[in-house]
Amino acid sequence: MSAADCPMTEIPDVLLAALECADGGIVIVDSARRITHFNAGAERIWKLARAEVLGRDAELLTLKCLRADPVAEFRDEISLVRRDGTRIRAAISLSSVTRGGVTHHVVFARDVTAEAERRVRIGLLHAVSDQTNRAVLITDTEQNIVYVNSTFATLFGYSSEEAEGRRAGALIAGRHTDRKAVAKLVKRLMTGGRRGEIETLVYNRDGEEIWVCARIDVFRDRKGRARHIFALLEDITETRQLRSLQQLIMSALADEVPITDIADRLCRRVEEIAPDVVCSLLHVDAAGLVHPLGGPSLPEDYSRALDGIAIGPNVGSCGTAAFYGEPVLAEDLDTDPRWQPYKTRPLEVGLRACWSTPIKAKDGRVIATFAFYFREPRAPSNWHRRIVNACVDLGAFAIERKEARAEIARLAYHDILTGLPNRAQLRHLITTAIDACPTGSHVALAFLDVDHFKDVNDTFGHAAGDELLIQLAQRLREQIGPEDMLGRLGGDEFVILLPQRNAESAERVAAGIMEALAAPLRLGSRQLQMSASIGISLYPDHATDIDTLMQQADAAMYMAKQAGRSTHRIFSAEMNGLTEQRLALIAALRRAIAEGALTLSYQPQIRSCDGAVHGVEALARWHDAVLGDVSPAKFIPLAEECGLIEQIGLWSVREACRQMADWRRAGLDIPSVSVNLSPINFRNVTLAARLKDILAEYDLPPDALMLEITEGTFMRDSVAALETMNAIRELGVGLSVDDFGTGYSSLSRLAHLPIRELKIDRSFTRDIERDAGALAVATAVVRVGQGLGMTVVAEGVETEGQRKTLAELGCDVVQGFLYAPALPPVAFERWLIEHCAEQARAMLGRLDVTPAGRDAVQRSA
Structure with missing residues (x-):
């Protein structure tokens, strides 16, 4: 069929022109489904020339909507396959027109491929956005x-x-x-x-x-x-704002910022992220009294008025929250009955509501309150609750650390056994008393040393000795006046400071003490007689400086001992002969070192987990033919004063290594030996090289030796000591901090030291069962050691209760009289054999083996 035969000739020219100009494709199909019109837009969509399609069957267009009989109205977006095999998205609209009894179908087509792709992309973007x-x-x-x-x-x-x-x-x-x-x-x-x-x-x-x-x-x-x-x-509520509070507190604690400054910073930061609140942090002391720690936006006079108020069931929001241990909300201060005595000042500055939350320690004590004041009657929002939840934990951590530091500070200046001022605090008290001494008046200083105290420790154990010292301190307190001061230097040595007392008055005090000590002490079921020797010196008659005054009192005390003990002496010029005696003692110590008269005794260290021997501690002993047994508490300080301590330290290492080599050749399994060294040893840059030579001489591995150092070693000589310590650690020899917790050392410094072991001082171990402070410090030392990957050793363990408590804390190793005192080598060998046999018997009991097997195990033990 030619174009001239198509009905399109019946369409007016103007309409044809319009159809040609249309952007979309327009196709007309007659009732016989022949294509009678195909405009330029259709040519672009189907990629077919109109000469190819006019008069052809509509099947050529691959439109399913034209296949139905009769053809119905249609509107949809379809996937259109063109003759060249390409595929596009097309919006198809089908309508039917009847004219002169003849029905024509008109197809409107539009290429929407780009739009479809854009919709897909938008859909994907929506999906991504929603994810x-x-x-x-x-x-x-x-x-x-x-x-x-x-x-x-x-x-x-x-x-x-x-x-x-x-x-x-x-x-x-x-x-x-x-x-x-x-x-x-x-x-x-x-x-x-x-x-x-x-x-x-x-x-x-x-x-x-x-x-x-x-x-x-x-x-x-x-x-x-x-x-x-x-x-x-x-x-960023959780990820940044609340985390910023944690970072603020932790960085402040790391910088050792005072607790009041930490509280102030915390409150200011909270008020930044919650601008509609006024923040307050109150400390609750052991007596139940509140003390402001932080509240920078509260009136200063209001904060001062809160200081010292006792907590109670109707003491505002904070006092009530602390009393009950539960959060307390007062939505309207003006009408809340708990606020009536306290509301005036807050209302004057526009504070209308208060929500307070208790801060509790790990043991459940309320140690502080954290409060939000609002400027309108209201309850806290969820955001406020989230802030408080974070701040309560942070506040508890900061305040407990403050309490622990305060306790450590107290221990640094007070004797943990008796609670008396220690050597460091005594020097301050003596200086203060001298500075305050009126012209023409005196300050008396009395040194007291318990007679034969070592016999009590050796006979009844250190626990009995400690109890004796506690009772002695109590008796001494009863014999001095309210202006006098009593302190303990260490061991069995006490100092009594008597301001504005002359020689006669000081002697009366000494005589009263002698009389009070005449009555026996009761230690459990025993009664012990006790006496003491006292030496007295006077300021300014005998000396005008502290050191000389103390030396003279010490010299007078030695004269009292030489006079038969249980008496007192006042310093006199004739006592200068004591210096000669001191020189004689130094000479005797030099001879002992040169002639090998010093010995080492060994105290076992036992693993908490299985009772096996962890190692031994070597302790220096000196028996002089004339002087008898000289306590290490006497000759070690003397050796430090006269320059012999470094020599003793190196001798101790060599002797301990020699003994270890002998034991190992004899088949005794002792993992390591600990030797105490003085801070002076660590000033010697050749120490690591000397240790290496000694270990090689006795063919011992480096881990067979542990060196015990005091906290003062790295506190006073940090640079020199740290270099030496690092060299020793590289060698493979272990380093242990002895008496940890008594030196008030910096934890931030400890974390960067090459330390392998921490030793809990026996003063903490002694009271661990009955004193919450000692238990808290011991717990802290164990946690610090665990956190830093160190072994923790507890000294002075004398009871099964102490051992059990330490084991429950996770303490790795214990040593003390519960297992054995420091023993000479032969005695230690016997103890070790018996201990191994006891371990074997205990194992047999657990295994419940047959008699034959039991005999075999016992023979092997």
Whole structure:
């Protein structure tokens, strides 16, 4: 059929021209399904020339909608396969027109491939947007919302239908939103500036605060004109704001900032992230009295008025919360009955409500309260509760650390056994008394040393000796006046400071003490006689400086001992002969070192987990033919004074290694030996090389030797000591901090030292069953050691209860009289054999083996 035969000739020319100009394809099909019109747009869509299709069957167009009989109206988007095999998306609309009894079908087609692809991309973007954990917000240039993602709906509680069309500021901004910062950023973006970021408070549908980090940018068209404002909102309530509180506290604690400054910083930071509150932190002492720690926005006179108030069931919000150990909310201070005696000043400065939460220690004690004051009658929001939950834990950590440090500070200046001032505190007290001494008056200083105290320790054990010293301290307190001061230097040595006392008055005090000590002491079921020797010196008659005054009192005390003990002496010039005696003692010590008269005794260290021997500690002993047994407490300080201590230290290492080599050749399994060294040893840069030579001489591995050092070694000589310690640790020899906790050392320094072991001082071990402070310090030392990967050893373990408590704390190793005192080598060997046999018997008991097997195990043991 030619074109002239087609009905299209019946279409007016104007309409034909219009059909040709149409963007889409227009196809007309007659009732016989022949194509009668095919415009230029159709040629582009099907990629067919009209000469190829006019008069042809419509099947050529691959349209299923034309195959139906009768052909129905149709409108849809389909996938269209063209003759060349390519595929496009096409919007197809089919209509039927009847004219003169003849029906024609008109197909309108439009290529929507690009639109479909764009819709797919938009769908993907929507899917990605809904999967992100950040809220997406898009507005027009007037800040009317045009799009939000599902995270936005979750975070703020508005669906996309509820949010779209509303102004962003009206929807999520609130009282404390930083509108000026947002407006400034948007203005900058609209004028061509780069995208920016701000942190601010916004509000959800329920009015709850949410801290967000908003990254804001502008979408522009091809001509650079701003069309939309884009905001990506990240909820930083947990990730940044609350974490910033933790970082603030931890960094302050690491810098050893005072607790009041920490509390002040914490309150200020809280008020930054919760601008509608006034923050307060109160400490609750052991007596139940409150003391302000932090409250920078509260009136100063109000904070002062709170200091010293006792907690109770109707003492405002904080006092009541501390009393009951539960949070307390007063939504209206003016009417709350608990606030009536305290409300005037808060109401004057516009504080109308108060919510207080108790801060508890690990043992359940309320040690502080954390309070929010509000400027309107109200309850706390969820955001406020989240802040307080974080601050309560942080506050507890900071305050407990403060209490622990205060206890350590107290221990640094007070004797833990008797509670008396120690040597360091005594020097301060003596200086103060001398400075305050009126012209023409005196200050008397009395040194007291218990007679034959070593016999008590050796016979009845250190626990009995400690009890004797406690009772002695009590008797001494009863014999001195309210202005006098009693202190303990260490061991069995006490000092009595007698301000404004002359020689006659001081002698009366000494005589009263002698009389009081005449009555026996009761130690359990035993009664012990006790006596003491006292030496007295006077300021300014005998000396005008502390050191000389103390030396003279010490010299007088030795004269009292030489006079037969249980008496007192006042220093006189004739006592200068004591210096000669001291020189004689030094000479005897030099001879003992040169002639090998010093010996080592060994005390076992036992593993808590299985009772096996962890190692031994070597302890120097000196028996002189004339002087008898000389206590290490006497000759070690003397050796330090006269320059012999370094020599004794190296001798101790060599002798301990020699003994270890002998034991190992004899088949005795002793893992390591600990030797005490003086801080002076660590000033010698050749110490590590000397140790290496000694170990090689006796063919011992480095881990067979452990060196015990005092905290003073790295506190006083930090640079030199640290270099030596690092060299020793590289050698493989272990380092142990002896008497840890008594030197008030810095934990931050300890964490960077090459230490392998911590030793809990026996003063803490002694009271661990009955004193919460000693238990807390021991617990802290174990936790520090565990945290730093160190072995923790407890000294002075004398009872099964002490051992059990330490084991429950996780202490790795114990040593003390519970197992054995320090023993000479032969005695230690016998003890070790018996201990191994006892271990074997215990194992047999657990295994319940047969008699034959039991005999075999016993023979092997």
